[in-house]
Amino acid sequence: MGFSKLKIPKICEFCEKPFEAKTVTTRFCSKYCSEKEGKRQKRIAKDLEEKQSLLEKSVKKIAEIQTRPYISVSEAVVLFGISKDTIRRLIKNGKIPAHNFGERLTRVSKLDLELMFTSVELPPKKEEKSKPNFEVGNCYTITEISEKFHADPGTVNNVIRRNKIPTKKVGSFVYVPKDEIDKIFANR
Known part of the structure; x- marks a missing residue:
């Protein structure tokens, strides 16, 4: 019987190491890996069969218990x-x-x-806040807020932090959504 001179690069299905196969159908790099994979497949099939039989027994038992x-x-x-x-x-x-x-x-x-x-009571769902709109026309900078509402920039920063208003920093400018700021400063 002659040996094949083909050397096909493959990866072992068990140990996942590269090897050179001599046939197209070779799946494993060695007999050891082949045997280990066979044992693993048998163990998986056995576990699946045990789970199925346990499930069938449980279904019968649960039906009996419920009466x-x-x-x-x-x-x-x-x-x-x-x-x-x-x-x-x-x-x-x-x-x-x-x-x-x-x-x-x-x-x-x-x-x-x-x-x-x-009877499990689920907590009521909190309203999800919509994502802030940081588009060009929908935001103020800190300077614009302080000029519009005649407030110190430090005060504006404190109000933003205290009310947990989302901000977005682009370069040296901090942008804040207009609707959030208008709500807060309209009440004051």
Whole structure:
């Protein structure tokens, strides 16, 4: 059997190092990289299969749990995605009423858990301020503001800082949106 004299520059799919392949179909730089990639693919397939089977089991269990008014702590973990420690802590603090029917037979009301963990109040959205318009005709410089409103430039700078008015510095000039300044100085 003869050897190919082709030397095709490729990059190994496992270690991502450049190598010279002798065939067009070569994917790995060595047997070691080929075996490692094969093992990684098998592990990924196995993990995916385990996740799928766990999901199928959980779906059946959740459907069964949702028909009962009282559930165990481990069933609450599956249903609400909360840790056992959290549920036990809430029971101990009296935030969730529980009934103990014997060793490992603690039952909690599904309704109480739903009331505690499903009603999440979102804070009201703050109004987003529109971006300031720094176009040529829509801005004042500090000097223009002090001349128009008869104020000292230092005072103007303090008012801008205190009211958190956006500014834009271009060269030695500081530009401030007209509408923001007019609102502030119209009230004074």
